[in-house]
Amino acid sequence: MALILHIDTAVEGSSVCVAEDGRLTAPVLTTSQKDQSGWLHTSISELMEASNLSLNQLDAVAVTIGPGSYTGLRVGLSAAKGLCFALQTPLIAINTLEVMASSHQPGDRNVLICPMIDARRMEVFTAVYDASLKVIMAPCAMILNGTNFDQLLSEHKMIFSGNGSPKWQKVLSNPNAEFSDAVMTAGDMVRLAAKYYADKRFADLAYTEPFYVKEFYSPAH
Incomplete structure (x- = not known):
């Protein structure tokens, strides 16, 4: 039995969900607002409360690792790492394109x-x-x-x-x-995350970084 929190902030908006053994336990919470960091932590708390679950019950946290929005990837991975460090649970990092394809x-x-x-x-x-x-x-x-x-x-x-x-x-x-005009959400991570967990394909908490594909470039001002 594996209870996994899923976080996606990679592409369009943000979304979170929780699933047990590859099955959603509550609706996916989504937003298109720009303040991903402010929305994300509040929504995770609301999601766990609505599911009658506590963070301490999580067996792993899954996050889309990239490619995607540079800012979004940093927000999602930072939140996932923070939870994993605090809860001493494994981190599952899944390529965004793989999640999109899996839908x-x-x-x-x-x-x-x-x-x-x-x-x-x-x-x-x-x-x-x-x-x-x-x-x-x-x-x-x-x-x-x-x-x-x-x-x-x-x-x-x-x-x-x-x-x-x-x-x-x-x-x-x-x-x-x-x-296809399908839009990816954290719900599309569930099947893959369950497989990663079963295969023990966990990311290194200390060294995992966003997968940008190409380096971020900011022109000099």
């Missing part, structure tokens, strides 16, 4: 899944997975030009999703491409 379960095993996170202009953070979540193309930063996935699309149907996919849709014309 799609195509009936055709030949279909590939390509989540995309907007990285401004025509750039996205992306990866490609098969229906079993095997990595076909590792997470990377990519500038879209309309031909990026020509070879894969010639052999497979592909599902594109995430807030970076609309700009890809504008430059792509291929009958094997399908677009």
